[in-house]
């Protein structure tokens with residue numbers, strides 16, 4: 653087994669937080685289990701220890717940095733839309749065992765593989781939604797049911813907003829993990845958010861600690877109920893993002 657790096661100084665200098673020994677061990681177990689599952693199902697192309705640490709573990713957790721250092725122990729309901737190989741949802745589930753994390757992805761076989769990963773690691777605060785976001789968001793038990801929605805690498809920002817806002821409670825937040833971020837993208841997003849009942853709260857920028865990559869977290873909040881017509885039919889939000 654390859655050993656993950658454990659650069660506590662990098663966690664500390666970037667996120668003002670560092671994992672406990674137990675959390676560090678759980679990251680190693682997650683790495684081993686994801687790599688084992690990756691032999692059967694294509695979960696990730698990020699497989700070297702350094703890349704996995706930076707692009708999956710560190711990156712997943714930097715999006716929820718305010719909760720890492722905050723005092724809140726509220727048991728949040730979280731949905732990771734388009735979780736793929738379990739990111740950002742699984743590292744978040746390991747660090748916040750009192751949060752309930754729903755991993756949502758349209759590709760059923762990825763979620764079946766993640767179920768095995770979670771069984772192997774004894775991760776009990778995770779559930780699985782093998783469906784499209786456009787369908788889940790119209791189901792009464794999921795609509796307006798989540799305090800936090802996480803979306804990384806799931807499509808254009810306006811598509812992500814259309815997936816996320818119907819799932820949020822009033823006052824809930826969506827964290828859109830982005831790479832580069834431009835004034836044009838921000839203008840396009842702020843123009844459509846009122847139609848979805850959303851508002852742009854802030855854009856936080858980060859530099860990745862090993863390779864100095866650019867990251868932006870775009871934070872939305874829900875200020876009004878989302879009209880029932882959103883999200884539109886499966887496939888439409890990605891083919892024709894709102895403008």
Ligand code: SAM
Pocket residue numbers: 733734735736737738739740756757758759762783784785786803804805806
């Ligand atoms: N979030 C992961 C990450 O950052 O490593 C995976 C990103 S992968 C590029 C995008 C994932 O989103 C795929 O697994 C795909 O099946 C899923 N996806 C895309 N559109 C979706 C939708 N409308 N509903 C559910 N899942 C979707």
